Amino acid sequence: MDSRPASSNARGAEYPRIESDLRVTFRIKAPDARKVQLQPGGDDNGLGKGPMEMTRAEDGTWSITTPPAVPGFHYYWFLIDGAVVSDPASETYFGWGRECSALEVPENDVDFYAAKDVPHGDVRIRWYFSQTTQAWRRAYVYTPAEYDRSAAARYPVLYLQHGAGEDERGWIQQGRANFILDNLIAEGKAKPLLIVMEQGYAAAPGVVQAIATQGRGTGQVNLFEQVVVHDLIPMIDATYRTLPDREHRAMAGLSMGGAQTLQITLAHPDNFAWIGSFSAPLRGAQDLKTAYSGAFADPAAFNNRYRLLWLGAGTAEQRLFEAAQILHEALDKAGIRSVFYQSPGTAHEWLTWRRHLHEFVPLLFRSDGDAGKK
Amino acid sequence: MDSRPASSNARGAEYPRIESDLRVTFRIKAPDARKVQLQPGGDDNGLGKGPMEMTRAEDGTWSITTPPAVPGFHYYWFLIDGAVVSDPASETYFGWGRECSALEVPENDVDFYAAKDVPHGDVRIRWYFSQTTQAWRRAYVYTPAEYDRSAAARYPVLYLQHGAGEDERGWIQQGRANFILDNLIAEGKAKPLLIVMEQGYAAAPGVVQAIATQGRGTGQVNLFEQVVVHDLIPMIDATYRTLPDREHRAMAGLSMGGAQTLQITLAHPDNFAWIGSFSAPLRGAQDLKTAYSGAFADPAAFNNRYRLLWLGAGTAEQRLFEAAQILHEALDKAGIRSVFYQSPGTAHEWLTWRRHLHEFVPLLFRSDGDAGKK
Numbered sequence: 001m002d003s004r005p006a007s008s009n010a011r012g013a014e015y016p017r018i019e020s021d022l023r024v025t026f027r028i029k030a031p032d033a034r035k036v037q038l039q040p041g042g043d044d045n046g047l048g049k050g051p052m053e054m055t056r057a058e059d060g061t062w063s064i065t066t067p068p069a070v071p072g073f074h075y076y077w078f079l080i081d082g083a084v085v086s087d088p089a090s091e092t093y094f095g096w097g098r099e100c101s102a103l104e105v106p107e108n109d110v111d112f113y114a115a116k117d118v119p120h121g122d123v124r125i126r127w128y129f130s131q132t133t134q135a136w137r138r139a140y141v142y143t144p145a146e147y148d149r150s151a152a153a154r155y156p157v158l159y160l161q162h163g164a165g166e167d168e169r170g171w172i173q174q175g176r177a178n179f180i181l182d183n184l185i186a187e188g189k190a191k192p193l194l195i196v197m198e199q200g201y202a203a204a205p206g207v208v209q210a211i212a213t214q215g216r217g218t219g220q221v222n223l224f225e226q227v228v229v230h231d232l233i234p235m236i237d238a239t240y241r242t243l244p245d246r247e248h249r250a251m252a253g254l255s256m257g258g259a260q261t262l263q264i265t266l267a268h269p270d271n272f273a274w275i276g277s278f279s280a281p282l283r284g285a286q287d288l289k290t291a292y293s294g295a296f297a298d299p300a301a302f303n304n305r306y307r308l309l310w311l312g313a314g315t316a317e318q319r320l321f322e323a324a325q326i327l328h329e330a331l332d333k334a335g336i337r338s339v340f341y342q343s344p345g346t347a348h349e350w351l352t353w354r355r356h357l358h359e360f361v362p363l364l365f366r367s368d369g370d371a372g373k374k
Numbered sequence: 375m376d377s378r379p380a381s382s383n384a385r386g387a388e389y390p391r392i393e394s395d396l397r398v399t400f401r402i403k404a405p406d407a408r409k410v411q412l413q414p415g416g417d418d419n420g421l422g423k424g425p426m427e428m429t430r431a432e433d434g435t436w437s438i439t440t441p442p443a444v445p446g447f448h449y450y451w452f453l454i455d456g457a458v459v460s461d462p463a464s465e466t467y468f469g470w471g472r473e474c475s476a477l478e479v480p481e482n483d484v485d486f487y488a489a490k491d492v493p494h495g496d497v498r499i500r501w502y503f504s505q506t507t508q509a510w511r512r513a514y515v516y517t518p519a520e521y522d523r524s525a526a527a528r529y530p531v532l533y534l535q536h537g538a539g540e541d542e543r544g545w546i547q548q549g550r551a552n553f554i555l556d557n558l559i560a561e562g563k564a565k566p567l568l569i570v571m572e573q574g575y576a577a578a579p580g581v582v583q584a585i586a587t588q589g590r591g592t593g594q595v596n597l598f599e600q601v602v603v604h605d606l607i608p609m610i611d612a613t614y615r616t617l618p619d620r621e622h623r624a625m626a627g628l629s630m631g632g633a634q635t636l637q638i639t640l641a642h643p644d645n646f647a648w649i650g651s652f653s654a655p656l657r658g659a660q661d662l663k664t665a666y667s668g669a670f671a672d673p674a675a676f677n678n679r680y681r682l683l684w685l686g687a688g689t690a691e692q693r694l695f696e697a698a699q700i701l702h703e704a705l706d707k708a709g710i711r712s713v714f715y716q717s718p719g720t721a722h723e724w725l726t727w728r729r730h731l732h733e734f735v736p737l738l739f740r741s742d743g744d745a746g747k748k
Contacts, residue, residue, distance in 0.1 A: 030457035083404035151525035
């Protein structure tokens with residue numbers, strides 16, 4: 001059968017290879033190993049539940065062919081005699097708290113996140129010094145194609161956060177956010193905007209920064225909130241031609257980043273008017289009187305204050321999906337406007353979040369008169 | 375003794391750790407492995423010649439402490455029962471044809487490549503479509519801090535290439551070129567300029583792109599030359615505010631990238647006036663009548679045509695050092711102006727090339743009257 005190297009591979013690497021029916025063959029050379037296993041990361045994505053035994057060939061390579069994979073972006077790694085290691089044949093993607101292998105499984109007839117023949121924005125790597133943490137931090141900033149051609153135009157900004165164990169590179173390398181925006185803007189479906197992606201971790205000065213790979217980390221959220229409000233936003237507004245007010249500032253994030261988004265945007269109504277929660281854990285959110293320090297307690301005030309509260313989840317991530325659904329219904333019942341988007345058939349994975357971004361961004365920064373256009 | 379996690383580690387990773395005397399301890403968990411070894415990449419950098427046996431502790435971790443390392447940036451990897459794998463605790467750096475572990479060993483009292491409290495430029499990730507290869511390519515582009523503040527100013531451009539097995543990310547991730555430029559510009563030692571970094575590989579349409587990890591690759595140089603001249607330079611000049619003529623265009627590269635630089639700049643005098651060769655293989659260059667299709671055959675014409683021919687090498691990379699020295703002396707004897715810089719004590723490694731960039735850039739794009747200022 002016809003097979004091709006995955007587009008997520010390192011340059012020139014022949015494996016993993018994907019068959020036309022989406023079965024995947026992994027291979028690694030480990031001549032003296034006794035046992036080599038494949039471990040897919042995260043939810044079931046068709047590759048199987050790991051660890052799965054690989055088979056040794058006479059030349060010392062070990063391989064396995066999986067059943068057809070679910071389209072999307074799947075982390076994976078190998079266990080070589082019990083050691084957790086990335087596949088040397090994969091490009092690496094920071095996830096699970098380390099530089100992790102991953103597999104891009106193509107979707108038929110879907111190209112909203114593909115590089116196309118449209119004007120392309122730049123993704124800028126921006127270093128800045130945080131007064132909060134007393135350390136250098138790195139942000140990724142997407143500027144739309146027209147940004148460099150117009151000397152004076154100013155743009156709204158979306159702050160966009162990754163999940164636990166990932167970092168500021170995730171929305172570009174895993175999420176292809178730049179191509180999603182290039183395409184939406186070229187089609188006239190989204191207003192040109194800047195996207196700012198930061199690392200959702202912050203440690204007090206002198207403390208070694210830890211990585212949260214489960215849940216919301218260890219008390220870092222509050223410090224990250226300070227970084228966003230006191231360091232990041234002022235730096236972005238001073239460095240780029242932004243529209244520096246709440247009406248032109250959105251925040252969204254996936255999983256841990258969604259929880260951070262809700263915490264930060266609801267605590268800082270003067271800074272943000274547009275909110276996106278992608279597959280976020282929503283602990284305690286259902287009690288609208290107390291959730292998020294009472295941000296939902298006065299529905300009329302909330303509707304007046306925020307322009308968009310957008311909730312998304314994949315139908316295959318049951319617990320988070322149900323939590324978003326329950327919150328959406330509770331908000332609806334209380335008279336608080338929100339949007340609930342369901343990504344068909346996808347789990348707690350990047351294809352869910354690519355779709356979320358693709359659905360969320362067209363709703364941003366519209367004047368009231370635009371609202372009916374959706 | 376006081377020890378610290380290497381700055382090249384993945385966020386939050388405790389190992390490798392560097393002692394104050396620059397001994398390094400590596401550690402990895404591999405509970406069921408029979409043999410785990412450390413393999414430093416490249417020339418001797420103080421870590422020892424590999425593969426070196428690591429020792430198993432009762433908890434299934436394996437570790438080794440090396441003698442004091444040479445300051446600089448050193449690739450390394452582990453062999454787990456014969457499998458070549460990156461250290462999961464390291465950030466990865468594309469080298470040796472894969473995402474490779476590496477170790478940053480600090481230099482005392484040297485900060486020309488450190489992030490400092492000076493204006494910082496952006497490093498832009500730029501995608502573009504190559505007509506030559508009929509494929510999307512990614513370039514990294516450094517724009518100086520003032521670029522975004524001045525709406526009309528135009529800038530000269532340095533095209534800067536990585537070595538074999540590396541890619542367009544190398545000069546930023548391994549080389550810290552952005553910080554070197556930020557600092558030089560802030561000190562008034564370099565003119566503000568753009569740096570364009572591309573992948574030094576090109577395959578004909580439909581051909582899977584291979585990686586050259588040794589020498590100059592397999593016939594890719596000519597196609598890469600076409601990409602640079604016909605695709606990359608026109609795209610850069612159309613996208614950014616450049617000074618689009620040969621007098622304001624330089625090219626430099628390290629190792630394979632130095633060989634590519636000499637080939638491309640000497641074959642295209644209409645495109646480049648400034649040349650930097652960092653630790654390049656110089657096969658056949660000593661015969662000045664025939665080298666590079668006779669580019670050196672007429673010394674007066676050469677001196678008239680090119681503004682700078684800069685050769686560098688580390689004193690600890692003996693073969694390449696001697697080749698550069700011999701070429702420099704032959705050029706000198708023939709009456710062709712060139713500069714020869716010797717990086718003290720460093721081998722075929724990134725500290726050599728950080729120093730090269732730091733020495734080379736201040737000489738670029740000076741008017742004749744500036745020449746005496748060096």
